[in-house]
Amino acid sequence: MCGVTGLMLGDPEATTAAIELHESLFYLQHASQDAAGISVCNGGRVYQRKGLGMAQKVFSEFDGLALLEQLPGAFGIAHVRYPTAGTSSASEAQPLYVNSPFGLSISVNGNLINPDYLREFLDVEARRHVNSDSDSELLLNVFAHALNELGKARVNVDDIFTSLREVYAKCTGAYACTAMVTGFGILGFRDANGIRPLCFGSRPSQTLPGAKDYFLASESVALRQLGFTDIVDIKPGQAVFCQKNGTVHFRQIVEPRSYTPDVFEYVYLARPDSCIDGISVHRSRQNMGVKLAKKMREVLTAKEIEEIDVVIPVPETSNTAAATLASCLDRPYSNAFVKNRYVFRTFILPGQEARKKGIRRKLSPIESEFNGKAICIVDDSIVRGNTSREIVQMAREAGATRVYVVSCSPEIMNQHIYGIDLADPDELVAYNRTTEEVAENIQADKVIFQSLQDLKDACTEAADDTNDVKEFEVGVFSGKYITEVPDGYFEHISQLRGKNKKRKTPNCSEAMIIANGGVVNVAPGQQAAGDARNGVKSPSYREDINIYNIAS
Numbered sequence: 001m002c003g004v005t006g007l008m009l010g011d012p013e014a015t016t017a018a019i020e021l022h023e024s025l026f027y028l029q030h031a032s033q034d035a036a037g038i039s040v041c042n043g044g045r046v047y048q049r050k051g052l053g054m055a056q057k058v059f060s061e062f063d064g065l066a067l068l069e070q071l072p073g074a075f076g077i078a079h080v081r082y083p084t085a086g087t088s089s090a091s092e093a094q095p096l097y098v099n100s101p102f103g104l105s106i107s108v109n110g111n112l113i114n115p116d117y118l119r120e121f122l123d124v125e126a127r128r129h130v131n132s133d134s135d136s137e138l139l140l141n142v143f144a145h146a147l148n149e150l151g152k153a154r155v156n157v158d159d160i161f162t163s164l165r166e167v168y169a170k171c172t173g174a175y176a177c178t179a180m181v182t183g184f185g186i187l188g189f190r191d192a193n194g195i196r197p198l199c200f201g202s203r204p205s206q207t208l209p210g211a212k213d214y215f216l217a218s219e220s221v222a223l224r225q226l227g228f229t230d231i232v233d234i235k236p237g238q239a240v241f242c243q244k245n246g247t248v249h250f251r252q253i254v255e256p257r258s259y260t261p262d263v264f265e266y267v268y269l270a271r272p273d274s275c276i277d278g279i280s281v282h283r284s285r286q287n288m289g290v291k292l293a294k295k296m297r298e299v300l301t302a303k304e305i306e307e308i309d310v311v312i313p314v315p316e317t318s319n320t321a322a323a324t325l326a327s328c329l330d331r332p333y334s335n336a337f338v339k340n341r342y343v344f345r346t347f348i349l350p351g352q353e354a355r356k357k358g359i360r361r362k363l364s365p366i367e368s369e370f371n372g373k374a375i376c377i378v379d380d381s382i383v384r385g386n387t388s389r390e391i392v393q394m395a396r397e398a399g400a401t402r403v404y405v406v407s408c409s410p411e412i413m414n415q416h417i418y419g420i421d422l423a424d425p426d427e428l429v430a431y432n433r434t435t436e437e438v439a440e441n442i443q444a445d446k447v448i449f450q451s452l453q454d455l456k457d458a459c460t461e462a463a464d465d466t467n468d469v470k471e472f473e474v475g476v477f478s479g480k481y482i483t484e485v486p487d488g489y490f491e492h493i494s495q496l497r498g499k500n501k502k503r504k505t506p507n508c509s510e511a512m513i514i515a516n517g518g519v520v521n522v523a524p525g526q527q528a529a530g531d532a533r534n535g536v537k538s539p540s541y542r543e544d545i546n547i548y549n550i551a552s
């Protein structure tokens with residue numbers, strides 16, 4: 001999952017949108033750590049900076065003042081990326097831009113599962129060149145083509161919404177996007193099943209009395225922390241456009257097909273202080289602990305439960321569920337694995353070797369909490385089994401006598417196709433293995449998985465009264481996906497994973513002109529001209545940090 005945001009400041013004279021967009025990325029950094037970017041609009045110009053790494057790194061050469069100088073504007077969009085399609089190359093970092101028509105920028109959270117069809121359509125019918133394997137570039141160009149087909153020199157809000165219909169008609173998969181139309185406004189929209197999240201809020205302008213600022217973000221925590229209130233979820237198939245004149249327009253672009261957010265948001269992805277589609281992530285995780293305790297009572301004997309000396313979470317996602325589980329089982333709880341706060345989420349690190357190394361670097365046991373004890377380790381999910389395998393070993397090295405591993409979610413046996421690049425089935429530890437075989441594989445005395453129904457109930461029971469969600473996208477557990485999956489798509493992503501494992505370098509030169517309408521990669525501080533346009537690397541060129549000064 002990527003993180004997307006979009007901001008429209010109510011004061012048209014304001015130039016500080018980038019400051020708050022930058023701030024917003026820190027609240028979404030848990031979702032994606034491979035690349036970050038911001039695009040803002042000032043007058044008729046777009047200013048953009050993006051690069052590989054976390055927001056802190058990409059914008060590290062700026063202090064507050066420099067950021068403002070480089071990226072002035074009253075509105076814009078931002079992105080943190082974790083690739084699910086294409087490569088992790090800097091050229092695929094977002095926001096993406098296309099100059100025709102009107103100058104469109106986009107930040108996408110999600111994944112399209114019909115890229116072959118879209119590529120063919122754009123090539124043959126729309127005659128638009130796509131310069132990467134990024135599915136987001138396809139979506140952007142479908143939208144651009146539809147807008148272009150209107151044949152207008154200037155568009156209005158209705159035109160934007162009309163063109164968006166083509167995106168829904170052509171793009172299959174999951175997407176929650178923020179987009180910017182140069183000189184006009186920002187747009188947010190969400191797929192017809194509401195698989196990926198997007199919310200919207202407002203606050204009084206800090207510089208223009210009576211005016212309002214509007215903000216869109218993948219997770220409500222970003223809105224709340226930036227002082228936005230009246231937070232609502234964008235509904236499946238719905239869009240919102242914030243015009244620079246201060247007006248806001250909501251429109252149901254297509255009928256919702258379902259309202260089925262990805263259950264993995266609640267299991268793992270989202271921050272516990274977020275609320276998605278009326279469901280508190282924190283509360284859903286507490287409920288997962290309650291339900292998992294019930295399952296443990298079904299699987300273990302009363303004596304085995306009595307003999308558990310301590311319940312230990314695998315920090316940090318499972319902390320909440322583990323605490324409730326311990327209290328339901330009436331067993332002691334201990335934060336006995338210490339998390340190194342300077343290490344990233346290991347699951348979303350690219351590459352299996354990096355992930356394995358990352359686990360010991362990230363987690364270390366407090367030996368006295370393990371020595372001579374029967375322990376119950378709680379994790380939110382078991383994917384490849386890397387974390388649990390390594391953790392069981394650490395627990396045993398620290399002297400644990402019995403190790404149960406319990407998972408807040410069911411066995412993961414299928415591909416995730418809507419924006420989380422999990423793994424090929426044969427890399428998933430639960431694929432083609434019984435629960436006993438999984439336990440053997442990770443060297444645990446017993447493994448217990450949550451049932452799918454209990455997981456879904458844990459989420460629905462955490463809902464407030466605004467919630468309309470009754471079902472979830474759970475394909476990764478059930479193998480049944482909420483949209484049709486085109487023939488050959490699973491093979492396509494397996495191939496892509498294989499290709500990306502081998503290919504450390506991007507599929508196109510970082511220094512060449514990016515075909516998105518002549519956007520030019522230039523080194524920090526360099527003007528967008530000359531050598532970069534000619535596809536020649538300048539001596540000062542840095543692959544990991546680029547400034548794309550579109551308007552110069």
Ligand SMILES: O=P(O)(O)OC[C@H]1O[C@H](OP(=O)(O)OP(=O)(O)O)[C@H](O)[C@@H]1O
Nearest residue numbers: 316317345346347382383384385386387
């Ligand atoms: O079975 P595996 O392939 O090891 O994947 C599962 C693990 O990956 C995630 O942790 P991660 O380190 O990404 O993030 P966290 O610190 O938020 O738990 C998840 O919470 C599990 O612990």
Ligand SMILES: NC(=O)CC[C@H](N)C(=O)O
Nearest residue numbers: 001002083084085109110
């Ligand atoms: N994790 C995501 O949402 C990724 C967005 C998009 N599919 C990309 O790969 O850039």
Ligand SMILES: [Mg+2]
Nearest residue numbers: 314315316317
């Ligand atoms: Mg974890």
